[in-house]
Amino acid sequence: MEQPKRTLHELKIALAILRMNAVARSSRHRLISSSALFFCWRNSPPDTLIEVLQARITGRYAQDTFEDFIKRVEDITLGHRALDIEAFLSARKPSAAKIPSAIRNAEYKRALEDAVDIPEELYPPMQDGMLSRTSPDSELLDYPVISYSREPAQQIYTTYPIYYGTDRLLEPGRTVKFGGFRSEGTIAYGVAEVSIPHIHREGKLERPWLWPTQTKGNPNKHIVVHSNALLALDAWFTSAKEYLSHQGIGQDPSKKEGLLFIHGYNVGFDAALWRAAQLCHDLKFPGLMMCFSWASLGTPGGYPADEATVDWSAANLRQYLTHVTEQLGLSALHIVAHSMGNRALLSVLENWKLKPGTTPIHQIILAAPDVDTSRFKQIGQVFHTFEQVTLYASRHDRAIAVSRFVHSYPRAGDANPPLVMSSLSTVDVSVAGKDMFGLGHSYIADVSKVFRDLFYVVRHRHKPDQRAGITKRDEGYWELT
Secondary structure: OOOOOOOHHHHHHHHHHHHHHHOOOOHHHOOOOHHHHHHHHHHOOOOOHHHHHHHHOOOHHHHHHHHHHHHOHHHOEEOOOHHHHHHHHOOOOHHHHOHHHHOOOHHHHHHHHHHEEOOHHHOOOOOOOOOOOOOOOOOOOOOOOOOOOOOOOOOOEEEEEEEEEEOEEEOOOOOOOEEEEEOOOOOEEEEEEEEEEOOOOOOOOOOOOOOOOOOOOOOOOOOEEEEEEEEOHHHHHHHHHHHHHHHOOOOOHHHHEEEEEEOOOOOOHHHHHHHHHHHHHHOOOOOEEEEEEOOOOOOHHHHHHHHHHHHHHHHHHHHHHHHHHHHOOOOEEEEEEEOOHHHHHHHHHOOOOOOOOOOOEEEEEEEOOOOEHHHHHHHHHHHHHOOEEEEEEEOOOHHHHHHHHHHOOOEOOEOOOOOOOOOOEEEEOHHHOOOOOOOOOOOOOOHHHHHHHHHHHHOOOOOHHHOOOEEEOOOOOEEEO
């Protein structure tokens, strides 16, 4: 794979972090592990490295030090060995294949000393006997990082299995972890156990306030991923079928249905699982809950990279959907796509053919689609082949407004005015707030009305004229009241 080009500022920040790591004895005192930095350096799209690192750095000390590096990057100077370390970072030297052992090598540490010079004041504060800025045998001050790692004694939450597929690159480590980088075109399949606390409010995504997404959280208070297991494709099929068989006791046909969530821009892997579980809980969905997580970079500044990736992911989503509809024996499949995720889904649906004996796609919900309106109309010619296609749009969605400004063309998720076309049920949800599924954004109380409407679409397959809480406008669209 071709290595992305890095800027001088990115090189300075990377070498400064490696230099700090070299003088820290304990891993908990590093801004980010050297192995993780190497991984990000080699996989982050161009001009995104700083933001990618920032999203992964946790703890007050680490975040503050990183911010200081960014503010004073002009004061970080490179030495005559900088290109040697840069070549090592970019895997242009054979020794780069063994990163953990190489970064402990004395020659590597000497090269770092000659590669970068960090101003004295950018080093963390010292206490006698605790830190030497040049000695690798010293330790940095211990700054606490808040994290809930233990399960509470009393379990006041409900756990849901999420059967996912993802084309994200699996990151090195002892646990299953997917970041924002693309795989080599392969799809990983797995099952994650995600819990919803009993204090959960409809439409809300309970997470620790003002703490990084890497923080696990308290399952009695927050939505939490408890476990994540990768499975071979055949094992994934078997597990899903066994779950459906267990759910189907009593012969309720709805328990043989599947619900697939496809997230939008600026969404990490865990955040996609949180939202999938929240949808399953709020919609009281009794069947198989699934999630396709495309390789969103998961950072606000990653919009251009996400745009390129979601188009790349369409072929992988098609493969995932093919497996789901042909191998699981579902009686029906419903799909909820949000924001930019609609681009991949619509690209697949444009040429989707229902094969005899496979699962039909029934309800398709396009929430705030960040899709060119004219392109949406082109694809919309196939909407009549599905049971019902519902579009949720809002005049107050700031993300859609920004996209409209950037692209200079209207977006289908905008309601200025709402899009009206045959075989499409458009619902203007402007009264519900800024963003129905906006991960990390604020909510207002009326968002529950949107989930109420979604409940009747997914669970009961009601047409708009069968649903309370929405009214028909003369222009041909429906409006949340």
